[in-house]
Amino acid sequence: MESTDSPQDQLKRVSQELLSNKIQLHQTTVYLQSILQNSNDLIFATDVDGVLVSFSKGGEKALGYTWEELAGSFIRDLADDPLEFDKLTKASREKESAVRLELPFRGKDGQTIHCDISLINLTNTEGKTVGTVAICRDITHWKKLQEDLIQIDRLAEIGRIASGVAHEINNPLAIISEISGWAGAVVSDAKGLSEEDREELETAARRIGEQTERCKAITHQLLSFARGSGPDIASFDIHSLIKKTVSFLEPQLKFKSIDIVLNFEDEALPIKSDPKMLEQVFVNLVSNAIYAVKEKGTDQGRIELKISRAGPNMEIMISDNGTGIPKEDQKKIFDLFYTTKPPGKGTGLGVPICRNIIKKLDGEISVESQEGTGTTFTVSIPVS
Amino acid sequence: MTNDKDVKVLLIDDEETLLEYLSKRLLREGFTVKATFSGEEAIQVAGDENFDVAVVDLKMPGIDGVETQKRLKKIQPFLQCIVLTGHGSVESALESGQQDAFKYCLKPIDYEALVETIREAYEKRNELLNAKFREKVEDISSSGLGARGIKRAINELRKTYGID
Numbered sequence: 001m002e003s004t005d006s007p008q009d010q011l012k013r014v015s016q017e018l019l020s021n022k023i024q025l026h027q028t029t030v031y032l033q034s035i036l037q038n039s040n041d042l043i044f045a046t047d048v049d050g051v052l053v054s055f056s057k058g059g060e061k062a063l064g065y066t067w068e069e070l071a072g073s074f075i076r077d078l079a080d081d082p083l084e085f086d087k088l089t090k091a092s093r094e095k096e097s098a099v100r101l102e103l104p105f106r107g108k109d110g111q112t113i114h115c116d117i118s119l120i121n122l123t124n125t126e127g128k129t130v131g132t133v134a135i136c137r138d139i140t141h142w143k144k145l146q147e148d149l150i151q152i153d154r155l156a157e158i159g160r161i162a163s164g165v166a167h168e169i170n171n172p173l174a175i176i177s178e179i180s181g182w183a184g185a186v187v188s189d190a191k192g193l194s195e196e197d198r199e200e201l202e203t204a205a206r207r208i209g210e211q212t213e214r215c216k217a218i219t220h221q222l223l224s225f226a227r228g229s230g231p232d233i234a235s236f237d238i239h240s241l242i243k244k245t246v247s248f249l250e251p252q253l254k255f256k257s258i259d260i261v262l263n264f265e266d267e268a269l270p271i272k273s274d275p276k277m278l279e280q281v282f283v284n285l286v287s288n289a290i291y292a293v294k295e296k297g298t299d300q301g302r303i304e305l306k307i308s309r310a311g312p313n314m315e316i317m318i319s320d321n322g323t324g325i326p327k328e329d330q331k332k333i334f335d336l337f338y339t340t341k342p343p344g345k346g347t348g349l350g351v352p353i354c355r356n357i358i359k360k361l362d363g364e365i366s367v368e369s370q371e372g373t374g375t376t377f378t379v380s381i382p383v384s
Numbered sequence: 385m386t387n388d389k390d391v392k393v394l395l396i397d398d399e400e401t402l403l404e405y406l407s408k409r410l411l412r413e414g415f416t417v418k419a420t421f422s423g424e425e426a427i428q429v430a431g432d433e434n435f436d437v438a439v440v441d442l443k444m445p446g447i448d449g450v451e452t453q454k455r456l457k458k459i460q461p462f463l464q465c466i467v468l469t470g471h472g473s474v475e476s477a478l479e480s481g482q483q484d485a486f487k488y489c490l491k492p493i494d495y496e497a498l499v500e501t502i503r504e505a506y507e508k509r510n511e512l513l514n515a516k517f518r519e520k521v522e523d524i525s526s527s528g529l530g531a532r533g534i535k536r537a538i539n540e541l542r543k544t545y546g547i548d
């Protein structure tokens with residue numbers, strides 16, 4: 001039906017419609033803006049080429065970039081795996097509805113942000129793709145929780161295996177210990193031995209006994225690691241503990257030119273902590289250092305142990321000039337079973353056990369390393 | 385001072401090699417030692433021979449350490465038992481018979497500590513035995529038996545308690 005309105009009326013109506021549309025548009029814009037400004041989610045839009053045209057405040061927070069830094073860059077370059085992101089984009093263009101996937105982004109500091117992403121293909125009225133809109137939920141925390149749970153599960157599993165093995169090993173250890181004691185006693189009273197031979201044999205029997213004690217201490221530790229029992233706090237001298245630990249490891253140093261530098265005063269430095277646990281930590285860390293230095297094959301191997309006081313804490317640094325650890329592997333070394341050593345040489349338990357122990361002692365352990373140059377482990381524990 | 389020769393030790397553990405060397409060492413130390421490889425065997429041996437101290441492994445096939453110890457004490461009430469327990473089983477061992485054992489020791493045992501514990505157990509046994517003996521003797525003397533009757537009763541007691 002033709003309108004009978006006068007042109008004036010028509011103009012009035014159109015401008016009214018326009019006004020209401022404008023208001024609506026404004027409202028929608030405000031609505032969208034407030035979502036983009038206030039949502040914790042990472043919400044972005046790109047043009048058809050994948051160039052970012054909008055990025056939410058939540059996204060800035062999650063990735064650590066500001067919009068100014070991002071404007072004009074390709075969203076795919078922010079993905080942990082750009083090719084994976086391309087696939088997702090392609091999938092969204094073939095589908096009417098949103099596609100959902102778990103996809104990690106890389107933040108400004110190189111950190112991984114796990115996202116649950118919903119990607120929607122934007123089309124114009126003719127059905128032509130003009131861009132993409134996506135809403136991503138940062139699930140890094142959740143992911144971490146999930147990994148922790150898996151870790152706890154694996155820890156419990158190893159606990160079971162370890163305590164089984166340790167129990168089995170305890171028996172033969174006890175026997176070795178008895179036999180070495182017996183051998184020592186027989187040698188002491190034996191007739192017809194030269195004094196020199198007697199001493200030699202007595203020392204040998206004693207050494208077998210000492211090393212067996214060491215094994216017993218390890219199985220004991222493994223068992224307490226497995227059962228998660230608390231530390232046995234005692235007062236002791238950390239300097240002599242470290243000296244003792246190093247002397248334990250001396251056999252590993254034979255035929256190699258490795259300097260072990262003890263960078264601390266001779267006098268006693270008392271501390272209240274669990275000496276057995278700490279000994280295990282230092283044995284592990286220094287063993288790793290020795291291995292790394294040998295592996296590098298330098299004839300100027302150097303391992304330094306340094307102790308310093310940092311407020312209420314004692315800081316022990318163990319540095320080596322060995323192979324070092326590539327940046328991307330520095331986190332993995334704390335994972336159970338992660339090892340780069342050939343079978344029989346590595347278990348991948350050393351560093352995680354250290355971390356576990358240090359946690360129990362209310363301390364912290366960290367690593368700094370440069371591939372090809374060396375590694376420093378820093379253990380920080382409360383003095384009392 | 386205890387004369388180790390007087391201390392009759394009964395060892396019970398299914399780990400034969402361990403017992404072999406442990407008994408050799410204890411013998412050399414001067415103790416009188418008998419090694420048995422199961423609770424059953426120990427109970428049988430204790431039927432024929434008196435012991436002062438028993439060293440019992442908690443975990444054994446057949447009758448376990450706690451049960452062995454209980455039965456041994458029925459046969460020889462003054463016998464002192466040292467029970468060896470593996471890591472983590474101390475608590476359960478304690479629940480099942482703390483009062484009966486002289487001491488629970490954690491395995492793997494420390495030899496020197498074990499020797500010390502055996503000597504202490506022996507002292508404890510003698511104390512208990514002497515106290516009981518005196519008590520009995522007093523009972524007898526106040527019971528109005530004649531001199532001869534007392535003498536005979538005391539000799540009977542000596543035999544029962546293995547005191548010469």
Ligand SMILES: Nc1ncnc2c1ncn2[C@@H]1O[C@H](COP(=O)(O)OP(=O)(O)O)[C@@H](O)[C@H]1O
Pocket residue numbers: 284288289292320322323324325333338339340341345346347348349350351352375
């Ligand atoms: N001081 C070090 N220098 C170089 N690499 C090291 C050092 N300490 C640890 N690592 C790396 O960490 C891995 C895990 O160490 P660890 O947990 O002790 O297990 P393992 O020594 O049995 O391999 C090692 O295999 C090695 O790759």
Ligand SMILES: [Mg+2]
Pocket residue numbers: 284287288349350351
């Ligand atoms: Mg290691």
